[in-house]
């Protein structure tokens with residue numbers, strides 16, 4: 001099990017904020033929290049690979065947004081925020097070095113990796129924030145031949161689709177209802193959670209979830225369902241609308 005991560009930029013505190021008020025970021029604490037996040041992944045059996053840092057890009061730590069990986073293909077994103085476009089170059093090199101085939105979202109398409117939720121062969125993509133219809137059409141054309149069913153989902157309330165919903169290993173889609181535009185997209189498989197940060201899980205393995213420690217009630221809910229939860233403090237990234245998912249790209253089909 002391999003994952004890409006990217007060290008925070010010294011300019012992290014200048015990162016973008018869209019749906020929340022800006023509050024001061026403690027850069028030293030952010031570094032400590034990032035190290036602890038990476039350590040948590042390693043303890044769960046993941047080998048982490050660092051994408052070369054992009055010190056001029058404040059949001060580069062949110063490496064999830066640079067790509068979508070499906071099967072043996074890495075689709076390099078075209079971030080919706082101009083400021084974030086330079087982040088993709090080194091991310092592409094890193095995933096290529098892991099043996100993935102490479103494709104790109106091209107202009108006028110835009111797509112952020114954080115807008116893409118995958119479970120099995122279904123790929124839900126949030127449309128309306130950083131990702132546009134053209135970006136989704138390109139993703140569909142690239143992933144369709146690999147067996148993916150790409151479903152566009154409306155997104156207005158939060159930055160990225162995965163700021164609103166993520167999936168448990170059994171395919172249950174979790175979200176904090178006030179921030180989910182249309183839970184009916186997922187029908188009976190949608191499970192409301194009581195806290196906003198409780199919507200974000202990184203699946204470490206079939207029984208283990210990584211989540212923020214700012215959602216204790218949701219954590220208890222998942223533990224009752226039999227999951228082991230590893231909780232990390234990511235307060236400094238949450239101030240920039242980041243969550244646990246955005247800090248890594250899991251390469252579940254390890255290559256080369």
Ligand SMILES: NC(=O)NCCC[C@H](N)C(=O)O
Nearest residue numbers: 015016062114240241242246
């Ligand atoms: N996948 C994610 O949820 N990424 C978070 C990106 C936060 C960053 N401040 C941004 O606005 O792009």
